[in-house]
Each structure stands twice: as C-alpha cells, then as structure tokens.
Amino acid sequence: MEGQDGMAEHIGDEAAAMMSDGVDRLLREQVDTALLSEAEGGNWSAALWAKLERAGVPQCLLPEAAGGAAVEPALALRLVRLAGYHALPLPLGETVLACALWHQAGGEPLPGPWSLGGDLLELRAAPEGMRVTGVARRVPWGGAVAQVLVCARDEAGHARLLALSPQRASARAGENLAGEPRVDLEFQGVVLDASRVRPAPAACADGLLPYGALLRAQQMAGGMERALLYAVQYATQRTQFGRPIGQFQAVQHMLAEAAGHCAAATAAADLASAAWGGADFVFLVAVAKSRAGEAAGRVAESCHQVHGAMGFTQEHPLHFTTRRLWSWRDEFGHEPYWQERIGRLVCAAGGERLWPLLVGG
Amino acid sequence: MALFRFDSPRFPPQAQAAREQARAFLADELEGGRFAPHRSSWSTFDAAFSRRAGAAGLIGITWPRRYGGQERSGLERYAITQELLAAGAPCFAHWVADRQSGPQILRQGSEQARTEILSRICRGECYFGIGMSEAGSGSDLAAVLTRAVREGDGWLINGSKIWTSNAHNVHYLIALARTGAAGEDRHGGLTQFIIDMASPGVTVRPILNLAGGHEFNEVHFQDYYVPDHLRLGEPGQGWAMVTDELAFERSGPDRFLSDYRLLVELVNRVGTEPDAREAVEIGRLVAHLQSLLGMSASIAALLEKGLSPNIEAALVKDVGTAFEKDIPEVARRLVACEPGLDAQSDVFAQTLGNVVLHAPAYTLRGGTREILRGIIARGLGLR
Numbered sequence: 194m195e196g197q198d199g200m201a202e203h204i205g206d207e208a209a210a211m212m213s214d215g216v217d218r219l220l221r222e223q224v225d226t227a228l229l230s231e232a233e234g235g236n237w238s239a240a241l242w243a244k245l246e247r248a249g250v251p252q253c254l255l256p257e258a259a260g261g262a263a264v265e266p267a268l269a270l271r272l273v274r275l276a277g278y279h280a281l282p283l284p285l286g287e288t289v290l291a292c293a294l295w296h297q298a299g300g301e302p303l304p305g306p307w308s309l310g311g312d313l314l315e316l317r318a319a320p321e322g323m324r325v326t327g328v329a330r331r332v333p334w335g336g337a338v339a340q341v342l343v344c345a346r347d348e349a350g351h352a353r354l355l356a357l358s359p360q361r362a363s364a365r366a367g368e369n370l371a372g373e374p375r376v377d378l379e380f381q382g383v384v385l386d387a388s389r390v391r392p393a394p395a396a397c398a399d400g401l402l403p404y405g406a407l408l409r410a411q412q413m414a415g416g417m418e419r420a421l422l423y424a425v426q427y428a429t430q431r432t433q434f435g436r437p438i439g440q441f442q443a444v445q446h447m448l449a450e451a452a453g454h455c456a457a458a459t460a461a462a463d464l465a466s467a468a469w470g471g472a473d474f475v476f477l478v479a480v481a482k483s484r485a486g487e488a489a490g491r492v493a494e495s496c497h498q499v500h501g502a503m504g505f506t507q508e509h510p511l512h513f514t515t516r517r518l519w520s521w522r523d524e525f526g527h528e529p530y531w532q533e534r535i536g537r538l539v540c541a542a543g544g545e546r547l548w549p550l551l552v553g554g
Numbered sequence: 555m556a557l558f559r560f561d562s563p564r565f566p567p568q569a570q571a572a573r574e575q576a577r578a579f580l581a582d583e584l585e586g587g588r589f590a591p592h593r594s595s596w597s598t599f600d601a602a603f604s605r606r607a608g609a610a611g612l613i614g615i616t617w618p619r620r621y622g623g624q625e626r627s628g629l630e631r632y633a634i635t636q637e638l639l640a641a642g643a644p645c646f647a648h649w650v651a652d653r654q655s656g657p658q659i660l661r662q663g664s665e666q667a668r669t670e671i672l673s674r675i676c677r678g679e680c681y682f683g684i685g686m687s688e689a690g691s692g693s694d695l696a697a698v699l700t701r702a703v704r705e706g707d708g709w710l711i712n713g714s715k716i717w718t719s720n721a722h723n724v725h726y727l728i729a730l731a732r733t734g735a736a737g738e739d740r741h742g743g744l745t746q747f748i749i750d751m752a753s754p755g756v757t758v759r760p761i762l763n764l765a766g767g768h769e770f771n772e773v774h775f776q777d778y779y780v781p782d783h784l785r786l787g788e789p790g791q792g793w794a795m796v797t798d799e800l801a802f803e804r805s806g807p808d809r810f811l812s813d814y815r816l817l818v819e820l821v822n823r824v825g826t827e828p829d830a831r832e833a834v835e836i837g838r839l840v841a842h843l844q845s846l847l848g849m850s851a852s853i854a855a856l857l858e859k860g861l862s863p864n865i866e867a868a869l870v871k872d873v874g875t876a877f878e879k880d881i882p883e884v885a886r887r888l889v890a891c892e893p894g895l896d897a898q899s900d901v902f903a904q905t906l907g908n909v910v911l912h913a914p915a916y917t918l919r920g921g922t923r924e925i926l927r928g929i930i931a932r933g934l935g936l937r
Contacts, residue, residue, distance in 0.1 A: 421934075425935055425936060428936060429936065439931075439937070440937065442928075444936070445927065445928065445931035445937065446924070446927040448931065449872065449926075449928075449930035449931050450927065452558070452869065452930055453869050453872050453876075453930070456866075456869050456873070457842070457846065457849060457873050458845070460560050460845050460848035460849040460852065461841070461844065461848060463560070463561075463848065464562065464845075464848045467562050477844070479837075480841040480844045480845065483837065484841045484842065484844075484845045487838070487841075528838070529834045531837070531841075532835075533830055533833040533834045535836075535837030535841055536828055536832065536833030536834055536835070536838075536840070537828060537833045540821055540826055540827070540828040540836060541826050541827075543822060543826065544819065544821035545822075547817070547818060547821060547840070548814075552573070552633075552636060552847065553570070554573055554577070
C-alpha cells in the first residue's frame with residue numbers, strides 16, 4: 194500500500210495494538226444481549242456508533258489529513274474481524290472500506306455512516322447531469338446509513354464510483370437471518386450531483402463485490418472464533434456421566450476439527466487483507482470468502498452440536514453468532530460463486546501456472 | 555480473542571531469491587529428464603538426486619558455515635522446500651536430515667557429531683531415518699521399551715524399532731531409547747542417540763507397503779554400542795527434544811503438498827475451459843491450498859523466531875493431510891478414469907494410482923490425525 198494515495202504514513206505496531214485492544218474493550222463492554230436484541234427490532238444503536246466515531250474507528254483507514262488514523266489495511270480489517278467476533282450490529286466494516294475507497298477515488302468527504310452494494314448500476318449522461326439506474330440489492334443497513342457506495346458503468350463502459358444517498362432510492366426493507374437490515378435500493382434515473390461521481394480506481398473496476406466479500410470473510414473469521422470459544426467454555430462446564438463433556442474424545446475431536454477450519458479461514462482472510470491494493474487482491478478475496486464460507490458452516494454445526502439443546506435456545510447467546518455465520522457465508526457471493534471464479538482462472542492458465550499463482554514469481 | 559497464533563509473515567527478498575535458485579535447479583533437472591514428477595514425490599528416495607541438490611546448495615542452508623551450511627534464514631529454506639515439493643522432486647534421501655535430524659544435532663549434538671556429520675548432509679551425501687516408533691509404541695511414544703544402559707564411555711542399546719523409513723538406505727538413525735525411570739508423567743527417562751548404521755549390532759528387516767514399495771523397516775539392536783559423543787542432549791531430556799522435533803516434522807509444507815502433482819494433472823486434464831462443476835471443485839481445492847500456504851508460512855516465521863508452535867503445527871498437519879486426501883477424491887469425481895500403474899495408463903491415471911495407494915499414510919505418518927486432534931484439544935483447554 195505504501196506510496197499509494199497518500200496512505201504511506203501508517204501508525205506503528207504499538208499504536209495499532211492499542212487501537213485494536215481499545216476497540217475490543219469497547220465492543221466487549223457495549224455489545225451485550227440487550228443491545229443485540231434491540232438491534233434486531235430495527236433499532237439503530239446510535240450511542241454505540243457515536244462512541245466508535247469518537248474513537249476514530251469508522252474513518253481509521255483514511256489518512257490523517259482527511260481526518261483518519263492512517264492505519265494499514267491489514268489492521269483495519271483486524272478491527273472488522275473484532276466486530277465479527279462481537280457480532281457488532283452496525284455497518285462498521287462497510288463504513289471503514291467505503292469511505293476509504295471514496296477518498297482513494299478522490300471523492301470529497303461526506304458524512305457517514307456508509308454502506309456498500311455489490312451490484313453494478315448503470316450511469317447515463319442526461320441534459321441535467323448524470324442519471325443512475327438500477328437496483329443495489331441487499332445493501333447492509335441500506336435504510337439507516339447516510340451514503341451507499343456503489344460501482345456503475347457509464348455509456349463508454351468506464352467504471353465509476355458513486356456515493357448515493359439511500360433517500361433518493363425506493364427502498365424495499367429486508368433482513369438477514371440474524372436480523373441485520375439488508376435493503377434493496379432501486380434508483381430510477383436519479384440525477385446525481387457531479388461531486389457524487391468519481392472515476393473508479395483500478396482496484397474497483399469490476400465492482401465492489403470483492404470488498405464486501407473481504408468484509409464478510411473477516412467477520413466470519415471473528416464469528417467462528419467466538420463460536421468456538423463459547424463451545425470450549427460450555428464443554429468444560431457442562432457435566433454428564435460424571436465428567437465435563439469436553440473430556441470425551443468425540444467432543445474433543447469435533448472441536449479440534451472445527452478449530453482447523455477456523456484457523457484456515459483466518460489465514461485466508463489475512464492473506465486477502467494483506468493483498469489490499471495488489472494485483473492478486475481479487476484472487477485472494479475469492480480464496481478467503483470461499484474458504485471462510487465453507488468453514489463457517491462446519492464450525493457453526495459443530496459448536497451447536499457441543500451445546501446440545503441449550504445452544505438451540507434464545508437463552509444462550511450462541512445464536513447471535515451462528516445466525517450471522519449462516520448469513521454472511523451467502524452474502525457478497527457464496528462459496529461456489531467464488532470457487533468457480535478461481536477454478537476458471539486456474540484452468541485457463543493451465544496446471545503448470547498454478548504454483549506461481551499461489552506463491553508468486 | 556486469538557485462539558491460536560497465525561500472523562501473516564513478511565518474507566524477506568532473499569526468500570524469493572532462494573525460490574528462484576530452486577526453480578533454476580529443478581528446471582534443469584526436468585529438462586535433463588532426471589526425475590518424473592508424476593511418479594515421484596518428496597517421499598521417493600533417490601540418492602543421486604539428493605547429491606545434485608546438495609551440490610546446488612539446497613540442503614542444510616540455515617546451518618553455520620563451519621558445519622557446511624550457508625547461514626541463510628529459515629524462510630529461505632522454507633521457500634526452497636516448497637519448490638521441491640511442488641515439483642514432485644524425489645527428496646526423501648536428504649529430507650529427514652535437512653528437516654529435523656540436522657537441526658537436532660546442531661542444537662543438542664556434541665561438537666564431534668556436528669563436525670563429522672553436518673557438512674556431509676549439506677553435500678547431499680548423508681541420510682537419516684527416524685527411530686521413534688516401536689511395536690508397542692506407535693502413537694503412545696512414551697511407551698518406548700528400547701533400552702540404553704551405560705557401558706564404559708558409551709551406551710549399550712537393546713530393543714527394536716519399527717516403521718523406520720529408509721533404514722536400509724540411510725547412514726544414521728536418531729533413535730529414542732529409555733535410559734531411566736519414566737516418572738509420573740511418563741515423559742522422563744528418555745534419551746535420543748545417533749545410530750551409525752555401519753556399526754555392528756544393528757540389523758534391518760524390510761516391510762513392504764501395500765503399494766509394493768520398500769520404505770518401512772524393522773530395526774533390531776543387540777548390544778549395539780554407541781559412543782557417548784553420539785548422544786543428543788542430556789540423558790532423560792529426550793521427550794522435550796522429540797516434541798520440539800515434531801514441530802518441525804509436522805508443520806512443514808510436506809504435510810499438504812504430497813500429492814500436489816495430482817492437482818496439476820487434474821487441471822491439465824480438465825483443460826482450459828472447465829464446466830461450472832469442474833471449475834467449482836478445482837477452485838475449492840485451490841482455495842484450501844492457498845489457505846494452507848498462509849498457515850504454514852506463519853508457522854515458518856514463528857519457528858524462525860525460535861518459538862515452538864506445537865499446537866499450530868498440529869493444526870496445519872490435521873488440516874493439511876485432510877486436504878491431501880481430498881485431492882484424489884475430487885480428481886476421480888471429475889475425471890472418469892481407472893487409476894493404474896500399468897503400461898496402458900496415461901500420466902493422469904498413473905498419478906492418481908500412485909496417490910490412491912499412498913494416501914492412507916498421509917494421516918498416519920508424523921503423528922496420526924487422532925493424536926493431532928488430541929494436541930489441538932489440549933491447546934483449546936479441553937484436556
């Protein structure tokens with residue numbers, strides 16, 4: 194990332210660790226069962242968002258001159274993983290990435306929170322300005338955010354980034370299995386101010402789907418870790434046949450296998466984060482999203498099995514995490530979508546080109 | 555947060571140079587037709603290949619110059635290892651010595667042992683086997699019965715080892731023997747010795763594997779005398795040393811690249827325009843492999859820092875060997891083909907045939923899947 198778009202000056206390792214610890218502590222204190230339940234009723238957690246803003250988290254990827262904290266993309270995405278771990282019911286990752294991409298595209302600062310849509314819209318010149326048409330489907334918190342970042346193509350086929358106000362769209366409310374808002378926003382020839390249209394940086398030329406996928410991969414990595422910790426804790430406390438169930442080999446091996454899936458998914462998500470802005474970014478996002486998606490299903494299944502009937506109730510908080518895992522794995526492209534993209538790329542290049550693709554050179 | 559430690563390492567530019575060095579050597583080998591990738595893997599023993607690899611400066615590269623090494627970093631070695639594996643090169647002759655025996659001698663061996671042995675390993679002329687398992691001591695390593703007792707300036711060893719790969723071809727084994735009481739945790743009283751296979755008192759009996767290959771052996775010691783300078787570490791410290799050694803043995807890319815060539819042949823067989831199902835299945839395998847490369851690189855970086863990431867190593871091996879076993883199953887789902895090693899079989903069928911016959915070993919060697927899951931469970935705090 195060095196040398197690109199004024200983001201060369203990153204904070205040091207110590208400051209990064211402090212920021213990460215601070216966010217962890219804040220979310221640990223704030224995101225409890227009560228807050229999660231209220232959020233599912235459609236309540237925007239304004240007080241918590243304000244706290245995150247005061248801590249500079251939503252803008253953390255922006256350079257300091259633009260009011261950000263100039264963190265490295267890898268750190269910003271670790272914060273996204275933390276949000277996933279704590280099941281934060283707010284579009285933190287979406288805001289972190291969208292406002293940074295908007296800045297990178299040369300956009301003027303706009304108030305948050307932000308969301309982003311994976312669909313490509315259509316941009317047409319009209320006498321009164323540029324008009325945008327199309328549906329941005331399943332936009333996270335699409336009814337509550339101030340801006341939605343989408344990618345559109347103009348008549349010439351050039352990719353443009355648009356900062357859209359959801360108020361200009363006709364909205365159809367929806368939510369995922371975890372009760373997180375997912376809103377279809379339909380724009381029917383909405384006229385845009387020139388300040389809301391920017392040439393898309395090369396890294397966004399194929400749309401924003403990979404960015405959304407990277408967010409979900411990191412969130413799933415965090416969510417899986419949380420589910421595993423719940424399961425380990427439960428297995429050491431729940432006693433049957435005179436001993437904690439975690440002492441049974443069948444239970445141990447189920448959780449060990451789940452830990453392997455979690456570790457592989459986390460490594461994949463980190464590879465994709467580290468490739469931010471690089472030539473292999475989309476390939477590594479495809480790896481991360483498909484690996485994490487596959488892992489999420491397996492980890493959720495095992496963790497529920499360990500929790501028995503208790504985990505199947507609303508009385509235990511496991512469901513806040515597992516319902517997110519079941520949702521996130523299908524958002525911004527499910528496993529087969531990304532696997533097929535990888536497979537086509539690999540096959541087109543041929544077997545002997547696979548190795549350099551994996552390790553470089 | 556942070557159950558396990560898998561940081562993304564930053565590789566130094568020297569690692570890329572080492573990669574290029576290995577690629578140049580392998581390209582030359584392939585051009586000269588000196589090994590056949592579809593018929594070999596890292597667990598193919600080929601002393602001539604290892605001598606050429608040694609001459610090309612690819613063995614023992616991290617060790618001190620005074621012992622024949624090049625004092626290069628572990629991450630450079632890691633890159634070279636990966637390249638050898640991906641090429642399907644027949645590395646088994648030098649593999650164990652380079653991976654674990656040499657480093658163990660460097661850390662725990664006498665000065666005489668270092669001087670006599672290490673530079674020969676680097677030249678690709680000296681090979682090692684692992685003498686841990688016994689008939690009654692496979693997964694339960696603490697049950698070792700082979701005994702070593704003091705005898706003059708050295709030790710007398712009596713007992714038997716089994717599943718000793720290449721014992722008939724190597725110059726030395728590192729054998730684990732009981733030298734004292736086991737103690738309450740059963741981990742006490744064990745010591746490792748360097749066994750010179752040319753000395754009297756050791757005999758080797760072959761055990762053919764199901765593919766007809768001779769890799770395994772049974773090794774018998776009868777009043778075998780080993781001089782004290784071939785002892786590794788302090789008497790009774792063997793358990794801790796074996797545990798450290800296993801972190802090297804388990805975490806490397808050899809635990810998920812054993813049948814990488816089958817993946818390459820699968821991609822070639824499917825061709826440049828796969829249908830959706832073929833693309834999805836191949837894409838899934840590639841995603842798994844890339845993830846494993848990420849995990850294993852982070853372990854390489856931890857080892858380089860001098861840490862012993864035993865639990866992370868167990869995770870990589872468990873996930874990695876499951877992946878290795880998945881490749882032939884996906885390959886045969888996508889390609890209708892009868893695997894075979896006969897003259898009628900093409901390269902794909904032969905590669906598949908070889909993998910099918912060797913795959914059972916993937917989740918056994920270097921610690922069974924079940925032992926690894928026990929280690930991971932301990933890391934999770936379940937035991």
